[in-house]
Amino acid sequence: MPRERSGSRGDRFGGFRGRCADCVLRRRGLCRGVDEEDAEASSALEAAHAAWRVYDPGDVIYAQGDISTHAFNLISGWVAVHRDMPDGRRQITRFLQAGALFGIEPAGEPLGHAATAVTGAVVCPIPTLKLDDLRRRLPSLNERFIELLEQDYRHALETLTTLGQGTAKERIGSLLRELAVRAAGAEMLAAGAVVRVPLTQRLLAEATGLTAIHVNRVLRQLREELVVELRDGTLAVNDPRRLDALADRGGGRVGLA
Amino acid sequence: MPRERSGSRGDRFGGFRGRCADCVLRRRGLCRGVDEEDAEASSALEAAHAAWRVYDPGDVIYAQGDISTHAFNLISGWVAVHRDMPDGRRQITRFLQAGALFGIEPAGEPLGHAATAVTGAVVCPIPTLKLDDLRRRLPSLNERFIELLEQDYRHALETLTTLGQGTAKERIGSLLRELAVRAAGAEMLAAGAVVRVPLTQRLLAEATGLTAIHVNRVLRQLREELVVELRDGTLAVNDPRRLDALADRGGGRVGLA
DNA sequence: CGAAGTCTTGACAAGACTCAAACTGGGTGG
């Protein structure tokens, strides 16, 4: 169950109460890059942000089939986006971290996916209808919105390719590399890095389309080969080069070499 | 190699030359639902459509890593959207048919995917920069653009789930059902249908993440079980119910039964 | 006619899943 906290921790952000000042003032998530060409609309954007919602690990933020009423900026914590099948199988399509915008689908439609808090998480909801209205009045917000959609789409195609073509080792390698890059940056990673990855092997399995048992075996193999080591929610990248090789999905031009 | 045909078949559409009148006048693809609240912008939309390009089977429409310069409305024929890996593996993410808009990524960025004609195909290119400009001037075009992006994203998540969680039979069943529904409509399909599916087993394999040999085995099984029969580019759906069961990915609410 | 691509089948190998069991660490209640 989410708890609303209009400003219970809001003091950190200057004492705004009843609004999520964080993603607006600091231009996080959806609001990043949104300029102020229209002061009236811009303050309407700020006003559209509703009170925070705080979730515990395992809490459902929205379920598949719910009618879309809000989009969400993720303020802190990890969230899993997933699709559930009638027989209980589940595919996690992405792990989100602070700054992500999620829950975007046409207003009034039943959602084709769900979102669940993996760790404790704080999100800032924005009513879909207000968001659509603001997009039409704030061109820079509209562009930012489209940019995020395009990024989501591209990420989905990359993940899809890894699931379709990759071996178990490649799937896990790709996922771990993505998480490490997001946490440490590509440059830091190249020198090796230790990052926090608060995911159980079960979650890794649901994200890679494998069983938790097989994930365990592959992780052991990667550990024995001194590529990466995942223990107690901490990922240590011992051999970035070989991790890159595992995760190589051919981002750029390919096949003409 | 594409051949430009400004109007070589254009007579069918009233003799417009040098422009793709079809998707504009008939409101196909991107242009569907775009109203005429702004006559000047609307005619600019029409003018932005460039000459058709005509492709033969196997022609590359754009390659992975190309810089995005155009988006495309698909006028006729089948097109495969795919991602290529450095070692030659390839994942087809979607088969497109008439009315699809494709090639959408941020202008000036290297594309993260490729598009190849599966059959002979006719496409109508729209320069990305003009499209972006028009989006800002034609609100209804902007909404249509976002709607198409959201549909693409949702489709990618569904495919991703099928690849991650489905057995070989379910993957192939899902794909064939999707193609049958698109060609015949869900109602027609419920009564059984025979539709054109001009795909080789190799292409089905690249779309489902299986080998062509295994696709062959599964198709034989589906034929022997009288579910579907695929021969000579024609798909006959003998048992729509069982095909539905194979393809059930749980679009709506799930898990609370 | 030969060449190339597709479809089909069989035999075998490898990868991934299932089942079963033991081990770990952290909580909970007696």
Added chain:
DNA sequence: CCACCCAGTTTGAGTCTTGTCAAGACTTCG
């Protein structure tokens, strides 16, 4: 303090799905 339970992790043995290799039939096209 200890016994117990729980979720997560680890390992082994066996099975099933899928991939690999090899070969033949068929069609199309030059």
